[in-house]
Amino acid sequence: MTAIGIWMAAIGTLAIYSFLYRDNPIYRAAEQILVGLSVGYLLVITIKTTLVPKVATPILAGDIWGIAAAIWVLLMWTRILPRFGWLARLPLAVIVGAGAGLSIPAMLKARVLSQMGAMLRGQPGFDAWVGALGVISTLAYFYFTRPQKGAFKALARLGTWYLMIFFGATFGYTIMSRLSLLIGRTDFLLGTWLGLLP
Amino acid sequence: MSLATFDRRIIFGVIFLAVAAPLIVPIGLVSEVSPGTQQFYDLIEQLPEGSVIMLSFDCEASSWPEIGPVADALVRHAMRRRLKIIGTSFLSEGTALGYDLLTRLTRQTGMPYGADWIYLGFRPQYIAAMLGMGESIQTEFPEDYTGRPLDSLPLSRQVRTYADMALVVSIADDTMPQYWIEYAGGRYGVKIATGLSAVMVTTFTPYLDSRQLAAVIGGLKGAAEYERRLGIRGSGSRGMDAQSTAHLAIILLVIVGNVAYFAGRKKP
Numbered sequence: 001m002t003a004i005g006i007w008m009a010a011i012g013t014l015a016i017y018s019f020l021y022r023d024n025p026i027y028r029a030a031e032q033i034l035v036g037l038s039v040g041y042l043l044v045i046t047i048k049t050t051l052v053p054k055v056a057t058p059i060l061a062g063d064i065w066g067i068a069a070a071i072w073v074l075l076m077w078t079r080i081l082p083r084f085g086w087l088a089r090l091p092l093a094v095i096v097g098a099g100a101g102l103s104i105p106a107m108l109k110a111r112v113l114s115q116m117g118a119m120l121r122g123q124p125g126f127d128a129w130v131g132a133l134g135v136i137s138t139l140a141y142f143y144f145t146r147p148q149k150g151a152f153k154a155l156a157r158l159g160t161w162y163l164m165i166f167f168g169a170t171f172g173y174t175i176m177s178r179l180s181l182l183i184g185r186t187d188f189l190l191g192t193w194l195g196l197l198p
Numbered sequence: 199m200s201l202a203t204f205d206r207r208i209i210f211g212v213i214f215l216a217v218a219a220p221l222i223v224p225i226g227l228v229s230e231v232s233p234g235t236q237q238f239y240d241l242i243e244q245l246p247e248g249s250v251i252m253l254s255f256d257c258e259a260s261s262w263p264e265i266g267p268v269a270d271a272l273v274r275h276a277m278r279r280r281l282k283i284i285g286t287s288f289l290s291e292g293t294a295l296g297y298d299l300l301t302r303l304t305r306q307t308g309m310p311y312g313a314d315w316i317y318l319g320f321r322p323q324y325i326a327a328m329l330g331m332g333e334s335i336q337t338e339f340p341e342d343y344t345g346r347p348l349d350s351l352p353l354s355r356q357v358r359t360y361a362d363m364a365l366v367v368s369i370a371d372d373t374m375p376q377y378w379i380e381y382a383g384g385r386y387g388v389k390i391a392t393g394l395s396a397v398m399v400t401t402f403t404p405y406l407d408s409r410q411l412a413a414v415i416g417g418l419k420g421a422a423e424y425e426r427r428l429g430i431r432g433s434g435s436r437g438m439d440a441q442s443t444a445h446l447a448i449i450l451l452v453i454v455g456n457v458a459y460f461a462g463r464k465k466p
Contacts, residue, residue: 020210042290049293049320053340102325106380110410114384118408170400173417177264177397179217179444180418183437184263186217197221 001192010193013185134162204458209451216447220439228426229438234406235423238413239275241365241391247280249364250357255287255296256324256374261395262295267421267434268393269296269369273303275428282353283315284363286339288324288374296369297343312351319343324374325381332360332386360388365412371395375402379410393420 001009015030055073058066072094078087119135122128140152141159148156191197231239245251253273257265276283285300287293297317304315318339321327330338335358336348348354357363366388368375375392383390389412392402396417405411415424418441421434 021207038291041294045290045293045320046322049343050322099325102329103380106384110376110380110384110405114408114410115404122407166400170397173396173399175445175448176417176419176441177261177395179441180264180396180437181261182213183217183221183418183440183444184266184433186214186440187221187263187433187437190218190221198224 006193010189013189017185133158138162212447212451213444216444217440220443221436224436225439225443227439227442229419229422229435231423231427232420234413235415235420235427238272238391238393238415239424239427241413242272242275242279242281245279245281245364248282250282250284250353250362251276252284252286252363252366253296253300254366254368254370254374254378255285255292255299256289256368256370256372257292257295257395258289258371259291259295261371264395264418265369265371265393266295266299267418267432267437268415268424269299270303270432271421271424271428271430271434272367272369272393272415273299274430275424277303277307277309278428281364282356284318284335284353284357285315285343286318287320288322288327290320290322292369293320293343312346313353316348316351316353317343318348324377328377328381329385332382334358360386363388365389365391367391367393369393370398372398373401375405375411379405383410391415396420 012030012033015026016034018024019027055066055070059070072091075087075091078084119128119131122131137155137159139159141156141163143156146152187197242251253269253276255269273283283300283304285296287296297319300315300317304311309315318335319342321338327338336354339348342348342351342354360366360382366378366382368378368390370392371394375390375394375398378390378392382388390410391413392411392415394402394414394416396419399414399416402411402414406414415421418434418437421432422438423434425432425435
């Protein structure tokens with residue numbers, strides 16, 4: 001990183017952290033710059049790495065499939081013309097249909113069937129029982145078709161305990177994660193910028 | 199001063215000091231290598247020399263202070279094992295960060311671009327791109343990140359689809375590994391592993407049991423453990439001193455807050 005880059009990054013970091021003292025125009029300016037830069041960067045990189053090689057180049061080369069795909073995409077924009085707005089449904093239908101066709105089996109396999117299979121195939125023992133009880137009781141908590149009374153209520157309540165343990169573990173990791181970001185920026189400010197670190 | 203009038207900026211100051219002090223004066227705390235990190239290390243270690251792995255930098259710049267050390271440690275290990283690396287990214291900001299990291303580290307070891315590593319760059323529609331690479335990487339990425347035709351690079355002539363890769367590693371701060379599991383792992387059978395921000399670890403640990411993920415390494419702690427396993431002291435290890443003292447400060451603040459709360463409640 002060049003000296004100018006280091007100074008800009010340091011000033012940007014301090015501007016964002018100034019919010020911890022109180023809301024101020026410097027913080028808001030830094031926030032707007034960050035959002036603007038992120039969107040601008042996404043736009044440029046999408047044009048450079050996708051629109052040019054995948055759309056512009058095939059069209060200029062006279063590739064019939066490239067031209068057809070570009071026309072198909074442009075149909076999405078007919079929504080702004082009330083008379084031709086219905087044409088936008090054609091590419092939208094393909095996107096929804098293809099998306100559902102691809103994602104439903106993939107998600108069902110990865111998130112449900114494989115996970116259930118792993119639970120059923122697991123080595124019998126304490127861990128397996130804890131896991132099985134967790135799955136059943138958590139599902140019971142989210143089963144709203146019948147009132148939660150008696151033994152079913154106790155099972156659902158056990159499910160809430162499992163959920164709380166999960167949320168607790170996730171929250172612990174979240175604190176660790178956020179502290180890591182602070183450590184990273186402090187390391188940059190004290191080390192790379194000020195040169196105070198050994 | 200009561201809890202109601204307590205200035206929270208004092209807490210921010212305490213946390214900053216707890217983070218800054220051990221960075222200036224390192225304590226040298228040792229991170230014991232956890233079984234999860236060892237599993238990841240063994241996975242890379244067992245790959246034959248010359249195997250091709252894909253590193254996907256699926257993260258934003260805002261999480262790089264945490265994810266960066268993880269990526270750094272993994273790339274160093276891959277280079278030490280003389281693995282060939284194909285880099286890509288499905289989040290725009292991760293694209294430049296990944297390229298910068300690979301450029302910097304490969305320059306240190308003299309790994310030539312094109313033969314030992316290539317960088318494919320960014321694609322916005324990640325599901326389509328993941329599926330596309332299962333059919334043909336060259337069709338999905340006709341050019342690399344720098345604009346060179348992919349077919350002109352020796353490594354890309356050797357690797358056409360996932361079938362030619364030993365492993366895909368998603369360096370992620372969000373749910374992108376989920377899509378790698380579903381579309382690259384589930385459909386094409388390539389082995390998936392992930393380096394995550396700590397907050398995502400609990401989401402993906404269950405996929406280890408079902409073997410849909412080959413290994414998971416999480417956050418700065420994971421990076422510190424991996425660095426220890428590699429025998430180096432990088433930014434992960436340096437950060438863990440600060441992480442530990444900051445946790446200690448938080449625990450003390452929680453105790454003080456609770457004591458003040460209950461003491462204040464007793465008053466009429």
